Amino acid sequence: MKIKPGKFSDYAAIGFPAGMLTVFFVIPFGIMIAMSFFQRVQGAFYEPAFVFENYARFLSTFFAGILGFSVGLAALVAVVSVLLAFPFTYILTRMARQTQVVWLVFLLSVLSLSEVLIGFGWSTLLSRTAGITNLLVSLGIMDKPMSLSPSFGAVMTGMVYQTFPYTVLVLYPALSRLDPSLVEAARTLGSGPARSFLNVVVPALRNSIVSTLIMVFVFALGCYLLPQLLGKPSHWTLSVLITDQAIYQSNMPFAAAMAVFLVLVSLSLVAISLLYGKKENAG
Amino acid sequence: MSGLVFDSIVKKFGDFTAVHETSLTIPQGKFVCLLGPSGCGKTTLLRMIAGLEDPTTGRILLEGNDVTRIPTHQRDFGMVFQNLALFPHLSVGENIAYPLRIRGGSKADCFKAVKRLLDLVQLPDMADRPVARLSGGQKQRVAIARALALEPKLFLLDEPLSALDAKLRESMQIELKQLQQKLGITTIVVTHDQREAMTMADLVVVMSQGKVHQVAPPVEIYRKPKDAFVADFIGSTNLISGRVSAAGKIAVAGGTLLADDLPKSGDVTLSVRPENIRLTKENGENSLGTLTGDVSYIRDLGASIEFYLNVAGQQITAITTPSDRPDVVAGDSVSVAFPKDACVVLGDA
Ligand SMILES: Nc1ncnc2c1ncn2[C@@H]1O[C@H](COP(=O)(O)OP(=O)(O)OP(=O)(O)O)[C@@H](O)[C@H]1O
Ligand SMILES: [Mg+2]
Numbered sequence: 318m319k320i321k322p323g324k325f326s327d328y329a330a331i332g333f334p335a336g337m338l339t340v341f342f343v344i345p346f347g348i349m350i351a352m353s354f355f356q357r358v359q360g361a362f363y364e365p366a367f368v369f370e371n372y373a374r375f376l377s378t379f380f381a382g383i384l385g386f387s388v389g390l391a392a393l394v395a396v397v398s399v400l401l402a403f404p405f406t407y408i409l410t411r412m413a414r415q416t417q418v419v420w421l422v423f424l425l426s427v428l429s430l431s432e433v434l435i436g437f438g439w440s441t442l443l444s445r446t447a448g449i450t451n452l453l454v455s456l457g458i459m460d461k462p463m464s465l466s467p468s469f470g471a472v473m474t475g476m477v478y479q480t481f482p483y484t485v486l487v488l489y490p491a492l493s494r495l496d497p498s499l500v501e502a503a504r505t506l507g508s509g510p511a512r513s514f515l516n517v518v519v520p521a522l523r524n525s526i527v528s529t530l531i532m533v534f535v536f537a538l539g540c541y542l543l544p545q546l547l548g549k550p551s552h553w554t555l556s557v558l559i560t561d562q563a564i565y566q567s568n569m570p571f572a573a574a575m576a577v578f579l580v581l582v583s584l585s586l587v588a589i590s591l592l593y594g595k596k597e598n599a600g
Numbered sequence: 601m602s603g604l605v606f607d608s609i610v611k612k613f614g615d616f617t618a619v620h621e622t623s624l625t626i627p628q629g630k631f632v633c634l635l636g637p638s639g640c641g642k643t644t645l646l647r648m649i650a651g652l653e654d655p656t657t658g659r660i661l662l663e664g665n666d667v668t669r670i671p672t673h674q675r676d677f678g679m680v681f682q683n684l685a686l687f688p689h690l691s692v693g694e695n696i697a698y699p700l701r702i703r704g705g706s707k708a709d710c711f712k713a714v715k716r717l718l719d720l721v722q723l724p725d726m727a728d729r730p731v732a733r734l735s736g737g738q739k740q741r742v743a744i745a746r747a748l749a750l751e752p753k754l755f756l757l758d759e760p761l762s763a764l765d766a767k768l769r770e771s772m773q774i775e776l777k778q779l780q781q782k783l784g785i786t787t788i789v790v791t792h793d794q795r796e797a798m799t800m801a802d803l804v805v806v807m808s809q810g811k812v813h814q815v816a817p818p819v820e821i822y823r824k825p826k827d828a829f830v831a832d833f834i835g836s837t838n839l840i841s842g843r844v845s846a847a848g849k850i851a852v853a854g855g856t857l858l859a860d861d862l863p864k865s866g867d868v869t870l871s872v873r874p875e876n877i878r879l880t881k882e883n884g885e886n887s888l889g890t891l892t893g894d895v896s897y898i899r900d901l902g903a904s905i906e907f908y909l910n911v912a913g914q915q916i917t918a919i920t921t922p923s924d925r926p927d928v929v930a931g932d933s934v935s936v937a938f939p940k941d942a943c944v945v946l947g948d949a
Contacts, residue, residue: 501652502685504672506699507750513673516702520689 346580353574363570371574380555380575387554388582390544391537394476395530401477402484403492403526407518409485410493421489424482432479436546439475440466443547471547476540480533487532491525492518531587538583555579602663603627604649604754604786609658611644611810618644620810621658626788626803628663631780633797634790636807637833642790643682645807646756649788650679662753678747680757684739686731686746692718693727696746717745720779737768744776748783755780755787761796773799794834798822806830822873827947831871838877838916839946840870850943854912855891859943869946876942877918879907879926882933890937895930911936 356366374380409420430438442448443466453459465471499521503513519526541556555575563572604626611619619641626632634642647653649660651672659668667675686695694701696717697710705713714727721741726734731742740760747755760776761769777800780787791797797804798818806813806821806829814826825831828839842852844865850857852870859870882892893911900906905925909916916936920926928934 496683496685498681498683498685499687501650501672502679502681502687503698504652505650505675505677505679505756506702506746507673507676508702509671509673512702516698517687521687523689 349573350577352570353577355570355573357568357570362567371571372578374571375575375578383553383555383558384578384582386552387538387556387579388586390472390476390552390554391534391540394473394480394537395533397473397477398480398484398533399488399526399530402481402488402529403519404514406485406488406492407514410489410495411497421486424485427478428482428486430479432540432542433546435475435479436543439471439478440546443471443474466547467549467552469548469552472544472552475543475547476537479540479543480537483536484529484533487529488522488525491522495521527590531590535583535587538579603630604788605661606645607659607661609645609648609655609660611641611648611653612656618810619648619655622812624805624812624815626786628786629784630802631777631787631800632789632803632805633801634788634805634807635794635797635833636792638792640807641810642792642807643758646679646758646788646790649754650677650756651675676750676752677754677756678750678752679755680743680747680760682758682760682762684743684763686739686743688731690731691727692723692729692731692734692742695731695742696727696749698746699750713749717749720748721745722775736764737772740764740772744779748785752785755783755785757787757789759790759792761791762793769796770799776800798834806833808833824944825871825946828869828871831944831946835873836917837871837873840872840914840916841867842870843867849888852891852912853914854893856888857891857938857943858889858940859945860940861945863945870938871944871946872938872942874906874917874919875904876939877916878937878939879909879918879920879928880935880937881926881928882935889940890935893934893936895928895932895934898928898930907934909934909936 352363353371354367354369355363356368356370357363375384409417412420443464445462445464448462448465450459450462450465454462495518499517500513503517504510508516538554539556541554541560544552544554544557556579559572559575559579562568562575606622606624609619609622609624610617622645634645636642644653648655651667651670655668659666661667687698690698693711693714696714697705700710700713715724718724718726721744723738723741723745726738726742731739734742740763744757744760747757757776761772764772773796776789780800789797789800801818803815804818804821805815808829814821814830816824816826821830821834825834825837831837831839840852840857842850842857844862845851845856848858848860848862850859850862850868850870857870862868891911893909893916895907896910897908898905899908902922904919904921907918907920907928909918918936926934
């Protein structure tokens with residue numbers, strides 16, 4: 318049966334989500350796009366205009382480099398998170414119900430930690446005076462304590478720590494719905510546990526893996542505190558620069574232009590991977 | 601000892617005993633059905649053979665070798681799962697070639713094997729189809745072909761036909777049986793459908809509540825059930841209790857019946873199949889093996905006619921063919937004859 322559209326009440330059901338989407342997404346994003354064309358007034362704030370100057374400004378190797386680094390870092394974080402979280406979640410879903418609940422509650426509580434807390438926590442753990450290297454020294458593995466932060470490794474560690482529980486929670490439903498007889502079938506056909514995992518579990522969940530990668534990627538792209546707390550200036554991402562421009566340099570139009578650009582870049586990356594995934598499925 | 605041997609197998613899940621101590625021999629090359637109601641432990645027994653479940657105690661031997669501790673992937677048994685478990689990301693051909701490919705089979709060998717197996721299960725030219733685009737019956741065949749790809753020592757199937765409609769199921773039963781005869785491979789099929797077991801099996805293992813009740817060829821299971829559970833589960837039957845009164849005679853409510861293989865004394869239960877009971881219009885004489893009763897209801901199903909009788913307070917069902925139909929109507933008094941060889945004495949369940 319086809320419902321004839323027309324009456325107002327027919328639209329009421331989608332009215333609320335549509336309204337929320339407009340208020341919290343479309344309007345702010347529209348304002349941001351508009352502002353990205355505004356002109357900055359030196360010494361003051363900005364004035365309405367329609368200039369391309371803000372966009373033109375980051376068509377430089379400096380910003381291209383930072384954009385490349387930001388995208389690369391987010392992609393690497395996404396890949397490492399999924400590489401760690403996927404086997405972890407798989408093993409978790411095979412455990413007893415109670416064990417699973419305990420782990421999920423623990424991961425949720427890690428998820429509730431703020432970026433600031435995670436950043437300062439790791440910078441302490443990776444420091445020379447109070448960090449884990451002291452533990453290694455007392456165990457006789459290292460000669461003397463050293464500082465592991467700021468460094469790229471520290472940024473990666475902090476960001477993966479932050480995205481890991483998120484990744485597990487996103488993968489959990491798909492993995493716990495996975496039919497256990499698929500793996501058992503692979504085993505009766507002669508493949509050992511590790512091979513069954515690689516040959517059956519991973520390909521069967523290819524779509525979930527791709528969508529999780531995208532979500533973690535987008536999540537990591539927006540991360541702006543951890544690169545500052547755990548990295549050197551060369552590890553700062555576009556999100557850091559946007560915050561810097563918007564808050565410390567009071568250059569809202571330029572920050573808006575960078576933000577719009579970042580959104581476009583990530584949207585197109587997402588679109589590309591979705592298209593790719595679709596083609597694979599059809600083939 | 602040849603074939604597959606269960607040596608005092610017990611399987612517990614926590615406090616719950618899914619399979620009570622079972623010893624059983626399945627001869628080489630036979631088609632065996634594990635038959636029993638839902639939850640009786642059939643799947644658990646099959647999974648222990650495949651190594652997907654470890655027995656709590658006991659051993660499983662194949663051709664005299666203890667396989668209890670050998671991991672599933674080294675056992676080389678083909679198994680068809682209840683939900684088939686075809687790999688969704690692979691095509692029909694890739695599914696079937698999977699066991700060969702992981703053993704390093706060449707492309708050409710895999711291709712040849714896939715072709716041979718698809719011909720075997722009568723699905724030629726399907727190798728490139730994605731499995732998602734197959735009908736239920738076709739998926740079934742692909743799962744069977746995949747399980748047979750390695751020429752396994754044992755072929756295990758867990759309710760392989762339960763997802764198919766009744767008509768397709770019957771033709772697949774016959775096909776499966778013919779396939780097994782052609783290959784001569786020891787095959788164990790789990791089912792809760794007694795018709796399916798009767799159609800396919802050389803040997804039926806009847807189970808309930810984690811216990812094996814009887815292991816015998818289908819006809820023997822039907823004609824000579826060992827206990828009340830088997831008699832009642834396989835087809836329908838009349839259970840009549842009585843007491844041995846003299847050699848070969850049992851005193852039951854309303855008269856005396858005759859049977860072979862009777863114990864010397866004590867209480868016994870008899871199983872009499874409805875189609876073996878003879879009805880005639882009451883004629884006054886009451887010989888040994890014949891009781892008197894009333895017809896309470898007649899159900900005419902066309903091919904057969906069921907008579908529901910009240911014999912000395914007990915419900916008895918008799919079935920006749922239309923040509924043997926006695927000239928009685930509901931409410932009539934009838935003579936109910938229980939032929940001696942139709943009265944099977946049951947052991948304790
Ligand atoms: N992993 C398990 N943990 C706990 N109990 C189990 C487990 N697997 C099976 N059981 C129990 O063991 C009993 C036998 O189960 P099984 O699956 O062997 O039955 P089945 O005869 O195959 O039944 P069905 O015809 O419904 O498939 C059931 O009571 C079931 O609840
Ligand atoms: Mg079962």
